[in-house]
Amino acid sequence: MKVILIDDEPVMHLIMRKMLAKYAELQVVGAFADTRAAGDFLAENTDVELAFVDISVPGDSGLAFASKLDKAGSKIQMVFVTSHKDYAVEAFELSVLDYLVKPVTQERLERTIHRALEGRRMVGDSLTASAQIQNVNRVSITALGDFSVRNERGRVKWISSKSAELFAYLLLNRGQRISRARLVADIFAGMTNVNAEKYLNTTVYQLRKSLEPLALRDAIRSENDGYALELADAIIDFEEFERQAVKFKQIDAATVEDALNVERLYTGELFGSKAYVWAIHETERLAELYTSFVKNVVETLFALSKTAAASKLLLKLYAQNPLDESVLSLLLRKHAQDGNKKGLTAQYTEYVRLVKKELGIRPSKALLLLYDSLVSELADNAK
Numbered sequence: 001m002k003v004i005l006i007d008d009e010p011v012m013h014l015i016m017r018k019m020l021a022k023y024a025e026l027q028v029v030g031a032f033a034d035t036r037a038a039g040d041f042l043a044e045n046t047d048v049e050l051a052f053v054d055i056s057v058p059g060d061s062g063l064a065f066a067s068k069l070d071k072a073g074s075k076i077q078m079v080f081v082t083s084h085k086d087y088a089v090e091a092f093e094l095s096v097l098d099y100l101v102k103p104v105t106q107e108r109l110e111r112t113i114h115r116a117l118e119g120r121r122m123v124g125d126s127l128t129a130s131a132q133i134q135n136v137n138r139v140s141i142t143a144l145g146d147f148s149v150r151n152e153r154g155r156v157k158w159i160s161s162k163s164a165e166l167f168a169y170l171l172l173n174r175g176q177r178i179s180r181a182r183l184v185a186d187i188f189a190g191m192t193n194v195n196a197e198k199y200l201n202t203t204v205y206q207l208r209k210s211l212e213p214l215a216l217r218d219a220i221r222s223e224n225d226g227y228a229l230e231l232a233d234a235i236i237d238f239e240e241f242e243r244q245a246v247k248f249k250q251i252d253a254a255t256v257e258d259a260l261n262v263e264r265l266y267t268g269e270l271f272g273s274k275a276y277v278w279a280i281h282e283t284e285r286l287a288e289l290y291t292s293f294v295k296n297v298v299e300t301l302f303a304l305s306k307t308a309a310a311s312k313l314l315l316k317l318y319a320q321n322p323l324d325e326s327v328l329s330l331l332l333r334k335h336a337q338d339g340n341k342k343g344l345t346a347q348y349t350e351y352v353r354l355v356k357k358e359l360g361i362r363p364s365k366a367l368l369l370l371y372d373s374l375v376s377e378l379a380d381n382a383k
Contacts, residue, residue: 001111001117006038006062007054007081012102013192016052016081019106026050034058035065042069048076049118050097053255054081066096069155079118098146099273107316111145111267118142118267139216139234141171144241144286145268153214162187162199163206168271169316170220170229171236174283179226186278238286241265245293251300257296263313266290291317291324298330309336322354325367336374339381344374 002277003026005016013031020026029048032038036059042048055062066078082103097107098112103338142148149156158164165187170178180200187203188196204227208217223227244262251259270283271274294313301310311334317327337342348363348371355361 001025001049002027002029002045003050003052004029004038004041004048005051005052005308006033006035006057006065007031008033008057009054012054012081016104017106018111020113022106025117026113035060035062042074043075049075052079052081052100053171055080075154079112079116097148107319113165114264115142115145115267120267129294137186138240139214139231141234142237142267143168143171143271144237144266147274149211149214149216151214151216154215156210156216159206159210160203162203163210165274165276166203166207167229168276169211170227170277172279174229174231177223177226177228179312183227186295191341237267238266238270242286242289245289248293248296251296253304256297256300256304259293259300260309263290263294263297287320291320291327295326295330302333302337306339307334310334322351323358325364326353329370332371332374336378339378341375341378341382344371 003020005013005028007013007016010033012083016143017028018033020028029045030038030041032041034057035053038053053065057065057146059065060068062080062082066080069076079098079100080096081100083101085104097116100108100112139149139151158167166183169183169187177180180197184193184196184200188199191199191279204220205248208220211219213283216231219230221230241262244265248255248259248262255359266286270279270286276281294317298310298313301307301313310330314327314331314334317324321327328347329358331347332344335341335347351367352363355363
């Protein structure tokens with residue numbers, strides 16, 4: 001996949017090149033300090049598939065540049081890399097692939113790269129399927145870590161954030177009729193009933209207009225004073241992750257690599273930073289499934305003495321919830337298996353400090369006993 005960088009800070013070119021060099025699938029073919037030069041390059045190099053764009057650059061802003069590409073029907077996947085968190089909503093309206101805030105970490109970038117490659121694969125699948133009439137409008141939906149909808153005609157450009165939210169709501173209840181009263185209560189809470197009803201009417205219209213360029217307008221059906229989303233043969237990332245994860249009744253040496261590939265499908269919480277209140281239950285359910293799945297993978301990696309791979313997964317879990325004692329226990333075991341007494345003590349001490357500060361409690365007796373036993377084991381091994 002060919003990639004370009006647009007940032008007026010030369011040091012960011014160096015940083016991003018170094019970070020992207022870790023991915024054999026990517027090739028950085030150009031780095032530009034302004035959008036004009038980048039636009040000229042893209043006009044002559046139509047095979048570029050991914051662009052990392054700073055918002056504040058000379059010429060058109062990154063937002064304006066992305067908007068122009070959108071209007072021109074460009075298939076380039078766009079990622080904003082910026083210090084300006086305030087532009088996240090506008091970026092969402094443009095349906096960019098991702099929004100990274102400086103300084104960018106390798107782990108966060110990896111999620112973006114995985115999403116870009118997955119998007120490329122899905123588009124390729126759709127283009128192949130387009131030769132078959134029955135699959136001409138196959139839809140690919142990314143909802144883990146972000147939210148985007150596409151088929152071979154392009155990507156949905158939401159007219160409003162509420163139209164995207166309504167689609168997301170109907171997506172989680174795909175194939176079911178959802179009453180207008182329920183939609184008003186869950187999506188437009190806080191408004192008077194009259195205003196909420198009007199806003200719902202407008203949002204339904206905007207959603208259908210958003211879907212129209214992809215020939216998906218009729219996917220939103222009006223039914224008995226309610227609405228339903230009908231999508232045939234859609235590829236939905238969170239459904240694919242769950243389908244793959246639950247297949248693993250046991251993870252062992254023969255299946256651990258396949259399990260690691262499934263882990264990569266989970267690129268973030270459901271709907272990412274949108275964090276819709278009505279989706280909390282499903283968000284937590286999928287997060288718990290991911291956590292449980294990763295713990296099983298880690299146990300297998302421990303058994304195979306692959307502590308580096310186990311550590312990477314555990315640190316991802318710990319970053320998501322540093323108060324999860326079960327994850328902390330696995331991290332302590334990892335340090336012990338590496339013979340790292342200093343790391344073991346530092347990890348435990350940091351956790352003690354954190355739970356006291358955040359919750360006003362002490363670690364459980366079980367964790368204390370685990371820590372003491374691991375320290376004693378390391379001391380015995382050192383004799």
